[in-house]
Amino acid sequence: MERNYTEKWQQYERDFDHAVTEEVVRDVAYYRTFLANVIMIGAPDEDWILVDTSLRRYHERILHACEERYGTKAPKAIILTHGHFDHAGSAKKLAEHWQVDVYIHENEIDYVTGKKAYPPGDPTVGGGLMSLLSAAFPTKPEHLEKVAKPLPGDGKVPFLEDWRYIETPGHTPGHISLYREKDGMLIAGDAISTEKSESSLSVLFPFQHIYGPPAYFTEDWMGAEQSVKKIAQLNPSTVIAGHGLPMQGEAMQKELEELAAGFIERAIPKHKRH
Template sequence: MDQFEHHEETNENWHMAHAEAEQVLDDVAFYRTLIANVIFLGKEGAEDWVLVDCGIGHYSKRIMEAAEKRYGGQPPQAIILTHGHFDHVGSAKKLADHWRVPIYIHPMEMDYVTGKRDYPVGDATVGGGLFAIMSPFFPTDPVDLSKYIHPIPNDGNLPFLKEWRVIHTPGHTPGHISLFRDKDRTLITGDAFITVKQESSLAVFIQHQHVHGPPAYFTHNWNEAEKSVQKLAKLNPAVAVTGHGLPMEDELLANQLNDLAANFKELAVPKHKNKEH
C-alpha cells in the first residue's frame, strides 16, 4: 500500500469512527453529510425506525455506521425523501441496495428520481456566496431509484410513521414535502426553510444558527416557496430539524420563522428575483 492509499484509508477510518447521529429528541436524531442532514426517526435501539433523506453521494457507509451505532443491525422500515435534489438523494441507491427497503417521495417528484426529468440548473446569480457561484456545476441529472421508489399516498399518511403527517411545501421543488408531528409540534422541514445561509460556504461550515429561506440557487418558484414557509409558520413548531443547518427550537425558532414568513420577499428572495415575485 503506497502512502496516498494509506492516508485515504486512515482518513476513511477516522470518519467512520466519528459517524454518529446527534440526538434532538429521544426519537429524533440527525447526521450531517458534509452540507446536508439525514434524519433518524425512532428511539435508540428501536426496530421500527425510518430514515429521512440520504445526503450527498459517497456517504452511504458513514450513514450506515451512524445507523448501526443507534439501532444495531436493524435496517429502517423505509426511507422518506423530502425531495430529489442531489444533496438529499446522493446515497439513496446504495442505502436501499444494502438495506433492501422501500423509498417514498411525493408523486410530483417521481420523474426526478426515476431518470425521466432533470431539475433546472443552479442559479449562480443568487446568494453571493461560493456555493451559489458553484451551483451551476452541482448535479441536476435525474437519479434512477425505480427499483425502490414509491409515491407517498394521496391521503398524506406516511407508511410506518403513524404520528407524522406530510405537509406539501412546494417552491424549492414541485413535490417538496415537510413532516410534522402534532403531539409535540416537531417539524422536519427539508429545504422549505433552513437554519444556515446555504449559499455561503463559510456559513455552512461554521453552522451559525439562523432561519433562512430555501437554498436560493436551487429554488425556482418563489411564490410557492413563500406560501410554504407561511404554511409551516402557522403550525407553530416547537422544534425544527432542517435539511441544512442545526436544529432550532422554542422562542428563537418562533420569532425567526414568523419574521421570515412575514417578510419573505425581503429576507429570502434574491433582489433581482423580486421583480418576478
C-alpha cells in the first residue's frame, strides 16, 4: 500500500508540474488541479470559455494548460460555478491576463466583490483529512469588483449558444451547473462530486462514484438535496464535477438516481456543526 501511495503521489506531481489537460469530447476538456477541476468549453480551433479557476497562485499552470490546447487565443469569458476559494482563486489573475469578464450568479456576486464571506468550513462532518483541515480554508471574499458580472437571469450562458446554466443552490446560495441538452453534458461544479471530497486520499486514488457536495462547505442541505434531484431529472450522459474524474453512462446515471432518492442517508453527515 505504501509503495502504491508513493507511486501515485509521484505520478500526480508529474501531472501537476506539466498541467495535463484531458479531453472529454472534442469541445470539452478539463485540467485536474490539486483541489478542483478547471474546465474548457470549445474545440481547439474555435472560440472557448473557461469554467472555474482553482486556487490562488494557480494561474500560471492554468495558462500553460490552456495554451497547450488553444495556443495564445484568449477565452471569451470566465464562468464560475460559485465563489469558493478552490473555484475562484485564480479568476482575478486570469481575467487580467486575458482582459475578459468573469460571470457568476447574482447570488454569488457579493462573495467575489468583497462584500460577504462564506461560513467557515465544518471540521465536524468527518470522513477524512480534508474535513479536518476545512476550518482553515479561506472564506474571505474575493475582490473581482472590476471584472465580475452577474449571469443573465434567463439561464443563458454568455458566448455558449448550446449551453444553459441550471440553478443548483445549497452548497452555496448562488451555485450553478452548466448543461448541454443535445449530448447530455453536465458541468456540475460542487452540486455533486465524483470523488469523496472529504478525504485527501481521493486526490491520489480517484475511485469514481457519485457523491453529494463537499460536506465541509455545504451551507443548506435541503437546498442541496433539491439541486441533486434537479440534476438527476436531467438524466445527463456525462458528468464533470468540480472534484473527481468525469463519469458517464448507465452506471453513473444509476448512482445519480440513487443519490437523489436517498440523499438524506447518503449525503448529509450524521454529525455536523449545524
